[in-house]
Amino acid sequence: MAEGGKSAKDVFKKTLPKLINILGKDPPFSVVTASLNAEDLITDQELGAIKTKQGVERGSEVAYTLRDKIKDSDDPNACLLAICEIFESELVDNATLKKHGESMRTSISNGTAATPVQVPAVTPSAPPHPSAAALPPPRTNPNELGINDLVTVRTVLTEAMFGPVHWTDLGLSLGLFMPTLNVISRTNGDANDYLNLALQYWLQKKDNVTGTTWHNLIRAVRSTGDNAAADRIRGILRSRNINC
Secondary structure: OOOOOOOHHHHHHHHHHHHHHHHOOOOOHHHHHHHHHHOOOOOHHHHHHHOOOOHHHHHHHHHHHHHHHHHHOOOHHHHHHHHHHHHOOOOOOOHHHHHHHHHHHHHHHHOOOOOOOOOOOOOOOOOOOOOHHHOOOOOOOOOOOOHHHHHHHHHHHHHOOOOHHHHHHHHHHHOOOHHHHHHHHOOOOOHHHHHHHHHHHHHOOOOOOOOOOHHHHHHHHHHOOOHHHHHHHHHHHHHOOOOO
């Protein structure tokens, strides 16, 4: 039981209704459930059943599965803290979920009930302003690519006939850590989806990524052994008058 008499189960139970809608959406559903599965907080069988659901229903399945895990755990506090760590992970690009994770973790530490997270109302004409935590690092090199360049990067790789099956090697060469790639591999998709997600994390400068230029990408492609694709990328960029 947490300090002050508040159990981990009580803390999670108070936040649970606020998690259902968020966890039902993708993102963050795929990354969160893959991370939970990697930490044995959701079994393969449970995850398979959850993936047959959609929207709020699958969000509810995830939330109540986690509630039961906390309830049945020999160390409920550690179980909840592991869940919070996943919610607050850099891989999870959802500011509200991160706040819920932080709130529950603080509640366990302080022995107080989770503080409700206030989500500002959004009018149709004014999209929500992303939190600072959700923003990618500022560009320090004018030649660096950003998340808005994801479609262009993917298109160039396709035109260069780079094989998506090499997405793991490419991700490592770009600076992503193996645990990150393991999480990606557990999402519901194929090699093309994994490559897209790896490129997204690269452009967001996750893990040990130090540069997001075309030169970095060409060098990483070449490191996978696909020299032909690397040369084709360079040719495609030159034909479009893009520095590489």
